[in-house]
Amino acid sequence: MGASQQERSALEVIMDLLQQKWVYELFGEIGARQKASAAHVEELREVDAAAHVFWPFQAPPFPIITKSASGSTLTDIDGNTYLDCHMGYGAQALHGHNPEPVVEFVRERLATGTGNGYTSELELELANLLREITPHNEKFVFQHSGTGATQGAIRLCRAHTGRRMVAKFEGTLHGSHDLAVHNTAPWYHGHPALPFPKINPDGTMPLISAYTGVLPAEPRDLLILPYDTAQAVALIERHADELACVLTEPAASSFPFEETTIPMIREVAIASRRLGVPFILDEVLTGFRSGLGGAAQKWDIPTDLTTYGKVISGLGLPLSAIGGRADILDHTQTSGQAFTDYGQKTGLQGSHTGNYLSVAASIATLRLQQSKGPGYYTELRAKVDRVQARLAEFRSQHGIPLRMVGFGDYVGCFQFLPSDSYTDYRVYSRELNPATFMLSLLLRKRDIYMLGMPLWFAGSAHTDADVDRMTDAVLESTLELAANDFPFDLAWPATDGPAWEDDGSWS
Structure with a gap:
């Protein structure tokens, strides 16, 4: 099979996924709990072209319109309250909302x-x-x-x-x-x-x-x-x-x-x-x-x-x-x-x-x-290590390649990956599962807010109970994906693009 056919097949897997009954039901459940947000987004679309809900390739599916935030919680105009793992792209990660x-x-x-x-x-x-x-x-x-x-x-x-x-x-x-x-x-x-x-x-x-x-x-x-x-x-x-x-x-x-x-x-x-x-x-x-x-x-x-x-x-x-x-x-x-x-x-x-x-x-x-002081970073690292330990136990028990990759204290992304670490950027990019946004949607119905890509920007506002609640939801959501035959190993093939010509131009 040629590379282009492989790419079409990967895209076809995603299209087939989106047409499955459980996905329609999930979309319907989230849509029902976010009716006011959905209506507001459509009004906004008529007058504001660059709101975050319209960010190409970055806006989350079923965007919410926020009403208030405090610490690690976020409330939308429908009255839903979430544990916020997004934290404004991490800008509010240190101390949470409105310290x-x-x-x-x-x-x-x-x-x-x-x-x-x-x-x-x-x-x-x-x-x-x-x-x-x-x-x-x-x-x-x-x-x-x-x-x-x-x-x-x-x-x-x-x-x-x-x-x-x-x-x-x-x-x-x-x-x-x-x-x-x-x-x-x-x-x-x-x-x-x-x-x-x-x-x-x-x-x-x-x-x-x-x-x-x-x-x-x-x-x-x-x-x-x-x-x-x-x-x-x-x-x-x-x-x-x-x-x-x-x-x-x-x-x-x-x-x-x-x-x-x-x-x-x-x-x-x-x-x-x-x-x-x-x-x-x-x-x-x-x-x-x-x-x-x-x-x-x-x-x-x-x-x-x-x-x-x-x-x-x-x-x-x-x-x-x-x-x-x-x-x-x-x-x-x-x-x-x-x-x-x-x-x-x-x-x-x-x-x-x-x-x-x-x-x-x-x-x-x-x-x-x-x-x-330094205690902030020590305590946060302990929270991150506890999440990683639970994920390792989950992988061992269920054979599902769920990992949290990230750096610092702390930007973590939940992904389905065959390896813990990578030395090749392109290999890692190809192995990123493009259907991981489904995990974010399943977390949404469990009152955990992440973007389309399931990111956790951690900080002191996330208590130990918050971290355990988030991890529980991630594991439960992953098992729900498994129960619906989610393609955990979906990846893109290696393909070669343009290269230098002898005259210094690009081919």
Whole structure:
């Protein structure tokens, strides 16, 4: 059977699954309990094109419209209350929804701040707090989102070096700006509909995501590194004079195996420093979660710039940061003389950067995390280990390949996989079961909220009882899948995409 026929067969399995009686019954049950949410979504569709419920490839089936949240619980407009494992893509993971010390700190400042367009004394307080927590950073630039932080870091490195090319690893997820969405996570990249390109000595072909409207990157703009330390270092050495920066994740959400990625990233960071190529560590996911000082501090990864997002914020208020070397960050700091700045500086400031309430919420959130100390991470790791032990016992007892893969403290994804760990990103991507969204739907009817992909962003708001309740629901839901002959071993075949031609073009 050819590869394309295999792909069609995999898709046919999913289509057959969706037409089974038990699936119709499940859809009907969830639809009945979410009637108000469904009606609201349809009204929203008429006037709002970019709400989270409309995010391509990311929006959960049967989206809910939220009404309130507190700690680890979430309530929708139908009155359903869920144990929330999503936690705003992890942005509320540290302390849960609306932690009282953060709410109170922000409430005290609601009627006193300027909002945006000014600099308050709180910005200095936050910058000093961040430097205390992450002493490997000399200065900081505040932005709105993780996407803005990685995009800004690239611009700063280009300004600093005068070079253009950016190197990133295949499969890494650095936000939604144009360079970031090339060769990104498989669900954005379009795999298996868009096969992986061949890995050649000259690098991997830059592929845009399944998002339309993104212009293809030129080879002089983007260098795609394979998950191979020797090849990655060799490519960086070859292009050192062209590279503005190397942009990496310490543990990619699309390849969540620290035992593979951390040693590789550290070697790449050391090589980049030796070659004089600025190294950006994207800690939007791992910052303050892989220990208070993040992955850079935990694993002694030398960085030039580090990007932060997600939990740096509080109460879901938009905030991100770029930290690192002063000489690079100073490319966006005025000299105080406009005629001296002209043509010599780059701008990252905007109307809402350094927003008063966002900065206030961040100070309160990070202070609270700091006060919890190392015990926070020890306790959370114990919860994660208990889940992993129960899953191992379940696999042994039932022979069902249910695993939770993830990193840090903690981003866990429940998947049906034949192996505990992977060294090859492409093999892992092919073995991701595309029908795992059915697990999320079965959890929904058990009042556990996850996205389409069953993700658990853990934190202190999840009590031991919450964790046991979630695990019970995952195991019960998996047995329900088994009782309905769910295809646990559904995977995509290996297929070859474009490759380099002898003249340097792509075939």
